[in-house]
Amino acid sequence: MGKIISFANQKGGVGKTTTCINLSAYVAAMGKRVLVVDLDPQGNATSGLGIDKEKDMKTVYDLISGDSTTEEVIKRTMIEGLDVLPSTVDLAGAELEMVEMPQREKIMKGILEPLKNSYDFIMIDCPPSLGLITVNALTASDSVIIPMQCEYYPLMGITQLMNTIRLIKFHLNPNIDVEGVVMTMKDKRSNLTNQVADEILKFFGKKVFFTYIPRNIRLAEAPSHGEPILIYEPSSKGAEAYLSLAEEFLDRNKIKYNPITNDTKLKLRGVKNDE
Secondary structure, eight states: OOEEEEEOOSSSSSSHHHHHHHHHHHHHHTTOOEEEEEOOTTOHHHHHTTOOOOTTOOOHHHHHTTSSOHHHHOEEOSSTTEEEEOOOGGGGGHHHHHTTSTTGGGHHHHHHGGGTTTOSEEEEEOOSSOSHHHHHHHHHOSEEEEEEESSHHHHHTHHHHHHHHHHHHHHTOTTOEEEEEEEESBOTTOHHHHHHHHHHHHHHGGGBOSOOOBOOHHHHHGGGGTOOHHHHOTTSHHHHHHHHHHHHHHHHTTOOOOOOOHHHHHHHHHHHHHO
16 A cells, blocks of 8 residues: 655745655655656646656646546656656646535545555645645645755745644544655755754654755756756765655655665666667
């Protein structure tokens, strides 16, 4: 039985999609079956994993509207074991349509529950808001990973997110919990960054992953090439950080995995060269 995890933070630009993409890619490269669900109308997780947004492509919107099946919508990626339920800007209109639907908060739960036997992890990239789409994701999820940029404004917004999670837990999904907090874009040379990191640790305690994600130009470049960092630049500091995060994530879940070896990296590099 797979585990459904939402990547959520209503503040944009905190590394949410980057973390969802790259953690998912490494976990798949370690031998696990992973499905990324792109619930952001911007579709950045879709394009970041190399899926071309074709005009007639079936997307999550078609699942919500009931016009397609998951088998018709799921796309394979360049990494073996990593699939995507893609999204396009069409999803922006889904939130209005969902308001009129019965059990509107549980639509994604109904879509994703049958897939749990096919994947070890289902990773949901939520939009940067706390609207009905995010509520759907949280209602469907077993846990939440919160990427947090080590700056002042993202820290100030965390109370609203935690209140939303508490409301979801009370009214819709009693089993949801915070899986962990990932500190992103961390610059150890900055006093402000270190102060914010200390506040995050005080607030979340052991929920904070030991691994943090540094500012890294290769991480910023990778999405424009439609590649996760383990294919775009596996020797970069960003790649090393996400590899470490994936290992820590799987260790926390007490799941055995195949280590990333030089042979694995050569195989992945071969995938890139073939393209």
